[in-house]
Amino acid sequence: xxxxxxxxxxxxxxxxxxxxxxxxxxxxxxxxxxxxxxxxxxxxxxxxxxxxxxxxxxxxxxxxxxxxxxxxxxxxxxxxxxxxxxxxxxxxxxxxxxxxxxxxxxxxxxxxxxxxxxxxxxxxxxxxxxxxxxxxxxxxxxxxxxxxxxxxxxxxxxxxxxxxxxxxxxxxxxxxxxxxxxxxxxxxxxxxxxxxxxxxxxxxxxxxxxxxxxxxxxxxxxxxxxxxxxxxxxxxxxxxxxxxxxxxxxxxxxxxxxxxxxxxxxxxxxxxxxxxxxxxxxxxxxxxxxxxxxxxxxxxxxxxxxxxxxxxxxxxxxxxxxxxxxxxxxxxxxxxxxxxxxxxxxxxxxxxxxxxxxxxxxxxxxxxxxxxxxxxxxxxxxxxxxxxxxxxxxxxxxxxxxxxxxxxxxxxxxxxxxxxxxxxxxxxxxxxxxxxxxxxxxxxxxxxxxxxxxxxxxxxxxxxxxxxxxxxxxxxxxxxxxxxxxxxxxxxxxxxxxxxxxxxxxxxxxxxxxxxxxxxxxxxxxxxxxxxxxxxxxxxxxxxxxxxxxxxxxxxxxxxxxxxxxxxxxxxxxxxxxxxxxxxxxxxxxxxxxxxxxxxxxxxxxxxxxxxxxxxxxxxxxxxxxxxxxxxxxxxxxxxxxxxxxxxxxxxxxxxxxxxxxxxxxxxxxxxxxxxxxxxxxxx
Numbered sequence: 001x002x003x004x005x006x007x008x009x010x011x012x013x014x015x016x017x018x019x020x021x022x023x024x025x026x027x028x029x030x031x032x033x034x035x036x037x038x039x040x041x042x043x044x045x046x047x048x049x050x051x052x053x054x055x056x057x058x059x060x061x062x063x064x065x066x067x068x069x070x071x072x073x074x075x076x077x078x079x080x081x082x083x084x085x086x087x088x089x090x091x092x093x094x095x096x097x098x099x100x101x102x103x104x105x106x107x108x109x110x111x112x113x114x115x116x117x118x119x120x121x122x123x124x125x126x127x128x129x130x131x132x133x134x135x136x137x138x139x140x141x142x143x144x145x146x147x148x149x150x151x152x153x154x155x156x157x158x159x160x161x162x163x164x165x166x167x168x169x170x171x172x173x174x175x176x177x178x179x180x181x182x183x184x185x186x187x188x189x190x191x192x193x194x195x196x197x198x199x200x201x202x203x204x205x206x207x208x209x210x211x212x213x214x215x216x217x218x219x220x221x222x223x224x225x226x227x228x229x230x231x232x233x234x235x236x237x238x239x240x241x242x243x244x245x246x247x248x249x250x251x252x253x254x255x256x257x258x259x260x261x262x263x264x265x266x267x268x269x270x271x272x273x274x275x276x277x278x279x280x281x282x283x284x285x286x287x288x289x290x291x292x293x294x295x296x297x298x299x300x301x302x303x304x305x306x307x308x309x310x311x312x313x314x315x316x317x318x319x320x321x322x323x324x325x326x327x328x329x330x331x332x333x334x335x336x337x338x339x340x341x342x343x344x345x346x347x348x349x350x351x352x353x354x355x356x357x358x359x360x361x362x363x364x365x366x367x368x369x370x371x372x373x374x375x376x377x378x379x380x381x382x383x384x385x386x387x388x389x390x391x392x393x394x395x396x397x398x399x400x401x402x403x404x405x406x407x408x409x410x411x412x413x414x415x416x417x418x419x420x421x422x423x424x425x426x427x428x429x430x431x432x433x434x435x436x437x438x439x440x441x442x443x444x445x446x447x448x449x450x451x452x453x454x455x456x457x458x459x460x461x462x463x464x465x466x467x468x469x470x471x472x473x474x475x476x477x478x479x480x481x482x483x484x485x486x487x488x489x490x491x492x493x494x495x496x497x498x499x500x501x502x503x504x505x506x507x508x509x510x511x512x513x514x515x516x517x518x519x520x521x522x523x524x525x526x527x528x529x530x531x532x533x534x535x536x537x538x539x540x541x542x543x544x545x546x547x548x549x550x551x552x553x554x555x556x557x558x559x560x561x562x563x564x565x566x567x568x569x570x571x572x573x574x575x576x577x578x579x580x581x582x583x584x585x586x587x588x589x590x591x592x593x594x595x596x597x598x599x600x601x602x603x604x605x606x607x608x609x610x611x612x613x614x615x616x617x618x619x620x621x622x623x624x625x626x627x628x629x630x631x632x633x634x635x636x637x638x639x640x641x642x643x644x645x646x647x648x649x650x651x652x653x654x655x656x657x658x659x660x661x662x663x664x665x666x667x668x669x670x671x672x673x674x675x676x677x678x679x680x681x682x683x684x
Contacts, residue, residue, distance in 0.1 A: 103138060106418055110206035110430030112440035112455070114417060121204040122216040124439040133201040199427050200420075206430040209437060213474065218436050220460040223254070225415070226358060227261045229441055230284070232416040235354040235451065238284040243359035243368065246292045246332070247478045248597045249310070250317035251638055252360045254459060258286060266318075266325040287329040288314065289344070291364035294334040295481050295517075295602075297648045303332060303339065306643065313640050335364065335371040349374040352451035361436050361458030362477065362600060366429040369455045374446050375425055419443035419452060429455045433477045435465065435600075462599045467500060467553065467632040472545040476601050478519045483649065484605075487514040487524050494530035496523045499544025501598060501637070502534045502554070502630040503606075510608050510625050512562075515646045518602035520545070534630060546632075555634035561624040562592040562608050564641050570607065590615050592625055593642040600636075605646055 104115045104127050113125030120126065127134050202210075209215045230238065240263065245252040258265045263284040264277040276283055290310060293303045311330055315322040333340040348355050357365040420426055422445050429442050438457045445452040465473040475498075489495050489512040494504040498520040504527055505512045516522045521543045525533075532538035536551030565584075570591040573579035584590075590612050596604045608625040615622055631637050 104134075105137075105200050107420075107440065107442075108203040108206060109200045109420060109427035109442065110202035110209075111438055112417065112429070112442040112457070113203060113205070114440065115203075121208075124205045124216075124218060125203050126205070127201065128204050131201070131204075131207070133199075137201050202427075202430060205439075206437075209430055209432040209434055213432070213434070215432075215434055215437075218439050218457075220361065220436060221457050223257075223260050223459065226456060226459070229416050229456070230261060230354075230356055231282075232414055233282065233354045233356075236282050237351070237353035238282060238356065239348075239351055239353065240284060240286045240356045240358055242286055242288050243357055243363050243365045244288060244290045245360075245363040245600075246290050246295050247602050248599055249290060250314055250640070251597050251599050252363050252461065253314070253317050254358070254360065255319075256321075257358070266321075266327075268324050269326055285329075287331065288327075289368065290330070290332045291368050292334060292336070292478075293332045293339060294337045295478055296643070296645065298481065300334075300337070300339045302648050303334075307332060309641075309643060316641070333368065335367045338371070341368075341371045345372045345374050348372060348451070348453060349447065352447065354452055354454060356454045356456055358456050359458060360461040362433070362461060363458065365458065366438060366455055367431045369442075369453060370428045370431065373428070373444060373453050417441055417443065419445055422448065433474055433479070435461065462636055464500070464598075464600060464632065464636045467547055467550050468545050469547055475519055475545065478517075478602050481649070482517050482519060482602065483651075484515045484517055484646070485522075486646075487516065487522055488512075489514055489524055492527055493524055494527045495604075496525065496530050496533060496542060496544075497521075497598070497604070499534060499542070499546040500550075500632060502530055503596065503604070504530070504628045504630075505608075506559075506626050506628055507608075510610060512625065512627065513607040515605040515607075516602070517645055518598060518604065520601065550632060553632050554630050555632070557629045557631045557634045557637040559626055559628050560594060560596060560639050561626050562594045562606055563622075563624045564593055565590060566593040566607070566642055566644060567591045569644050569647060570609075588612055593644070595640045595642050596627075596629065597638040597640060598631075598636060599638070603640075603643075603645075605642060605644075607642075607646075 107114050108125050111124050113123075115127065116123060116125045121128060129135070129138075205215050230240070240257075240261070242254065242257055243252075244250060254260075261284070263286060264274075266286070267273045276285075296306060297303045307330070310332060311327050314327060314330065315325075318325070331340060331344060333344060335341060357369055359365055417440055420443060426444050428444075430437055436458060438455055440457060442455040443452050444454075465476055468476065487495055489503070489505055491505070491508050491510070494502055495514050495516075496502055497516060497518060500520075503514065514522070514524075523542050525542065529538070529540070533540055533542055533544065534546075534551065534554050536546070536548070567584045567587065567590055568575045570593075571582075571584070571587065574582050574587065575584060588611065589609050591607060591609045593605065593607045596606060598604070606627060610625060615624075629637050
């Protein structure tokens with residue numbers, strides 16, 4: 001008799017005597033339900049006696065009881081983060097003991113929060129025992145399904161046997177046909193109960209996020225907490241994916257991440273630079289992944305052409321340390337479109353070890369996790385049946401390695417939560433636009449212990465949503481690429497972005513073109529009216545999503561220059577090699593541009609055309625056009641070199657190709673023909 005594997009935990013089966021083995025066909029354990037079947041040897045009276053009885057809960061090891069945030073780190077958390085309070089370790093012991101008695105999963109597969117047996121529905125990790133998915137996991141739904149299905153098949157068996165052989169021959173059925181149907185039906189029930197593909201249920205908070213788009217916020221971890229979790233990795237080889245968001249790239253960059261995580265710095269361009277460094281017996285490397293690249297351009301080929309630009313912007317964001325480093329480890333992917341996700345998935349599988357998704361909140365880590373996790377064994381050259389047997393052996397009492405046993409035994413004193421059980425198609429993290437969906441690290445192993453992919457909780461990304469009406473907070477997230485309208489800002493006018501950002505050009509004779517790549521409404525009005533609307537001193541019909549009372553918090557964010565020359569890209573056929581082909585220095589005008597970034601929301605492309613003689617001053621300096629920007633508390637605003645997103649995805653203009661020559665007017669044509677005929681008929 002092989003070892004029995006239960007959903008509640010790890011249990012080792014015991015050997016049975018040959019006598020009991022001959023009287024029993026199958027014994028299946030799932031949750032709290034045991035289904036046993038016995039068959040007499042007399043084939044003349046074939047029937048199956050099915051009994052369902054409750055089984056005592058299988059003992060399991062205690063849950064991870066250490067608090068995710070230590071008491072020393074609590075004061076260092078982001079002051080803007082609000083939400084549920086952290087649970088003390090003494091309180092965790094009582095909650096974990098209550099959760100263990102219910103045979104619930106150790107942690108929520110959606111958000112990674114440790115399972116709480118007691119608490120409120122708003123807390124991450126709390127399971128409502130009345131939910132259908134929780135009942136199914138605990139076995140209550142399977143017990144009711146097994147009772148009804150077996151009773152139905154036994155009723156059919158009784159009706160067929162009462163009919164007799166004569167009626168079966170009249171119906172064209174062979175003798176024993178009904179009994180075969182009953183045997184096949186009960187075999188199918190046994191296979192369904194034996195099947196271990198029941199997905200792990202998510203906690204109530206994840207359930208509300210998926211179906212109601214509402215949940216309580218959590219406290220964001222600090223970079224010190226992330227460093228402590230990665231340092232406790234059970235793997236010697238670790239790879240950190242620094243996930244960045246394309247919507248406000250590079251504002252989502254964590255500055256000096258290598259130094260703060262105490263890992264190998266970015267390799268320099270020196271050919272003698274070290275390729276690998278071990279620290280305390282572990283090696284850690286880093287790669288940059290720019291997610292949601294479908295927000296930049298409509299086609300994959302266009303995004304590929306932007307890679308030199310993205311690397312240059314990333315180099316500028318890294319500061320002085322980024323001038324002489326190699327940036328060949330930058331990927332630009334799209335989980336929504338599947339752009340370059342297969343290459344990242346193959347890298348994770350070939351590399352093995354620990355792969356960690358690190359970044360700020362709402363950058364797309366969980367969505368990327370679902371698309372790059374190597375889950376199909378057949379595509380990796382493995383036998384799925386053999387892989388399942390190896391997974392079952394690895395999760396049995398005798399199958400754990402010494403290293404894994406040491407880490408499992410140290411879970412009580414570890415900051416890193418326990419890993420999920422090995423499965424060929426495990427449950428994936430919850431994906432939501434709500435910031436801070438992932439509450440704790442989610443460790444999902446793959447390849448029979450070859451490695452694991454870890455979805456880390458996001459770092460703080462600012463609190464612009466705190467200044468917005470609660471019903472409009474989801475509008476700050478750009479879910480699909482925006483096709484902006486060209487906004488013309490004339491002298492004396494300003495651009496309003498839903499009442500939370502105001503852009504005012506200060507040049508008295510320069511017209512600025514604005515292309516807002518944001519999911520918010522934009523409006524151009526006079527500067528005096530824009531000031532009154534943003535400070536909430538005047539009522540108007542302009543749509544605004546700012547909270548009441550936010551007018552007093554509007555502050556000056558800075559003065560930004562349109563300092564990058566984009567004349568060659570904007571001049572059209574004048575500078576095109578296929579047309580006129582003029583050089584930009586001979587043109588009488590110059591076009592300047594810049595991209596204004598709104599943290600977590602998007603960017604606004606600003607373009608202005610000025611006369612060359614007005615730009616070049618006598619001392620040789622350049623007078624760039626300037627704009628003043630106001631935002632809540634003067635935060636959440638930055639700038640970068642222009643990407644020319646309007647030129648990449650602007651509306652198509654119908655060209656001359658395909659047009660035909662207009663029909664010639666026939667006015668007076670008949671009269672002219674008559675006059676020509678008369679002239680020919682007249683004698684000379």
